[in-house]
Amino acid sequence: MKARESGMPEEETWSEFFDVEKILDELEVNNEIEKLADLGSGYGTFAIPAAKRIKGKVLAFDIENEMIGKLNSKLLKENLQNVALINKDFIKDGTGLGNEEIDFVFLFNILHAEESANILKEACRILKKNGRLGVIHWNYDSSTPRGPAMEIRPKPEDLESLLINAEFSILKHNINLQPYHYGILAQK
Secondary structure, three states: OOOOOOOOOOHHHHHOOOOHHHHHHHOOOOOOOOEEEEEOOOOOOOHHHHHHHOOOEEEEEEOOHHHHHHHHHHHHHHOOOOEEEEEOOHHHHOOOOOOOOEEEEEEEOOOOOOOHHHHHHHHHHHEEEEEEEEEEEEOOOOOOOOOOOOOOOOOHHHHHHHHHHOOOEEEEEEEEEOOOEEEEEEEO
């Protein structure tokens, strides 16, 4: 089951929308992390840089075979061996991971999905006690060059309410990730 689609541009265009290193810094992605799950990894925009920062393994989940193939090619080119690719519909079927197995989960530009509460429930289930959740989303601003339609695009306060309802504690509120995003760092 795909999330409500907002379209995926070509990778070169996509990469222009993010300051990846700033995002990872703000979300405190570091070498203390042993196991990180990127739910909806796409081109690997964040999975690859995260794999270079953490001491353990990145589990990169995506429903699209094409995205998994592109990410695999990059991993081979960069000789990165601490990323496992998982072609799975984690929204419909879950991740298949065990309870409290993961230190950090990425939910980047995905919580506009109709199933956002289920995505958060799965993230909470797989996170260890005190595990962290990094969320980024498009600013609630119709002038952004991409992103879901405004009627399904979440505002920061809406995502924070969703996170609190899913039993997360907010560590960092509405992180300014200019030019087009905001972030939230939460803890189980």
